[in-house]
Amino acid sequence: HVVLADGAPLANLDLCVRGAYLNVNSIVASPIATGLACLSEEERDLGVALVEMGAGVTNVSLYAGGMLVGLHSIPMGASDITDDIASAFGIRRSQAERIKCFYGSAMQNPRDFREMIEIAPPHGDAAASGQAAGPNAEGGKITRAALVGVICERLNQIMTEVNAALAGMGFHSTGRQVVLTGGGAEMKGVADYAQGALGRAVRIGRPRGLSAMPEAHSGPAFATLAGLALYGASNPVDLRTMAPAPQTVHRLSTPMWWQRMIRAIKTNY
Incomplete structure (x- = not known):
């Protein structure tokens, strides 16, 4: 079954x-x-918001009294971050996904401006790598700070929608904590970013x-x-x-x- x-x-x-x-x-x-x-039984009873960042959809659900009391879907997710990276640096989606997973972060670090990430042009033409890599790349390389900037720009849009959904469901008067899960929650520093954006305690929800x-x-x-x-x-x-x-x-x-x-x-x- x-x-x-x-x-x-x-x-x-x-x-x-x-x-x-x-x-x-x-x-x-x-x-x-x-x-x-x-979620634990106590969290579902006291009130908790579950934010599931999938590939193309972010589901925001509200639990209170031990049951699901609200649900809102946002048509944005982790794949939109990948597309933003591919568009910003002129690379394939497959490479953008790899760069996001290995080097991506939701929190900026001063060292990110010195750390360089090698990228390849969309059609593998090394001679045209500087032009194909987009305006944010130089010589087939980008700084990690530029990558984090693209990621945070999309995360800001997603968290703005999440915050509006929570407010519309009355979470600010009943909820205590936000649990972030889904493939998008795998990104480094995303819990800290969400905590600052939502103004609530945020933890990563693992099965x-x-x-x-x-x-x-x-x-x-x-x-x-x-x-x-x-x-x-x-x-x-x-x-x-x-x-x-x-x-x-x-x-x-x-x-x-x-x-x-x-x-x-x-x-x-």
Whole structure:
């Protein structure tokens, strides 16, 4: 059985899974699965915001009273940072992703202005590397400070949207902490950047609760997958197959509720 997270057309996901000779056990929203893997029961009860930075979408969910009470999706994510790097320095997306992972950071350091990073032109033409690398590169090299500047520019846009989403869901009056997870949370210094941008305590949410998980899969990028495994192991009930139970509604007759209101007024006055 397979538990599916949302984010793509459900009919297509269901068809792909069944085409692999598997059955769909249940369908669950990805923030629920991610929260199950990253958040403690106490955090979900007291109030916490979960910010999942995926490749193309950043999901902002709010937990309070032990359940999911708000959800907002922002159409920006880690892949937009990669595209910004590729565009700024005139390089391939694959190289931009590699540079982001190895040298990228969300926090500026004075040493970054002296540290140089070698880049290759899009078509491998060494003679044209200076021109192909874009205006921010010189001789096929860029400073790490320039790279961090491009990253922070996009992060600022994402965190501005996250802050607006949290305010719209009333997080500033009920929440205490922000948990940052997803592939975008793998970047160095992103928790400190988010803490300054959001004005809240921020921690990186890593999956927990699964024993013998390989170290390579224990980072925030695998939080949703770990949550799906935990959700599936809990034998969830598929709401699609539940028949609506009959409900009995009791209504007070007009004289009865009127007598109660008169009695309450006489008691107070």
